[in-house]
Amino acid sequence: MALSKEHELHQRRKGRNIGVGLLLVGFIVLVFSLTFVKVTRGDFELPKAEQEVSQ
């Protein structure tokens, strides 16, 4: 069976596969947003230890 040929199974599971794909995309967007929020909070404050060094 050639890999390019679509098996009947792919048709049957199409809806489910699209759903899982969308969930994964959503998860990626969420992790990215969380990272963005956490990193940019406090206007890029230096960690305490580095602040002490720079003073």
Place this chain on the structure above:
Amino acid sequence: MTEATDLSRDYEPTLGDYFALLKPRVMSLVVFTALVGLLAAPVPMHPVEIFASILFIAIGAGASGALNMWWDADIDAVMRRTAKRPIPSGRVEPGEALAVGVALSGLAVVMLGLAANLLAAALLAFTIFFYAVVYSMWLKRSTPQNIVIGGAAGAFPPMIGWVCATGSVTIEAWLMFALIFMWTPPHFWALALFMRSDYDDAGVPMLTVTHGRPATRNHILVYTVFLAVFALAAAATSIGGPIYLAVAAVLNALFLKGAIEIWRRDEVQAEADDYAVEKSFFKLSLLYLFLHFGAILLEAALRPFGYGGWGWL
């Protein structure tokens, strides 16, 4: 049998079948109470963090539901109420439910730790363990106090929400826990009094069967009295305020009145009016929980305008 080789399967489970493993209706209650706990906390969170925290608490709760369905598939098949669940109806394989439950538990705990803090993640992990292992595997089939134990698992979400924001467990978190914990037994046992259930066929001990209906009526009254104490005590803390106090005073008076009426009745009286008092008590119990948490949310929502809590009086 692995997914890839299982071509002979008659029914192809949809995403919705897997979603049904997460007990969506229980999840919606978890979302509501956890969100109230989080928003009532005096520490603000970023909206993205709030969304992520609530989402992963909900997924954690759903995962424990999937583990429960995996473990209880044998009794779910016997009972009419649960016979249509994904595993007993044959739509999802037991092994799949176990895999979904374990995988989502891990994901939810790790992600809550990253989105909020480690204490919240630890509490979520404990809640999943408590519901899946202590309740489902250990106590549900061995003691008629199973409702009380299961209620504890349901009581954790607002506490986890609170901890997401504050990073610590304080008296307010415990009181929100107590609100659900003490509410669950009277709520459920009232239902058990008027609903003919098939728990008996499934071998799950119910208080109404093991200790009799008069004992169940006593239990309802005792729990309702303690519930009122905790519900009113919450009014004096930072989650309370005049609105909450007014709501709690009215609801607890009505709830106590209902519990006393139930306690005074016997089965002959109850059957004479087709369990009218028990049924109305059960309906009130739904409103009771919703309005208490609604009032806590309202107090928190008014805080930015200077009217929440006791400070503005």
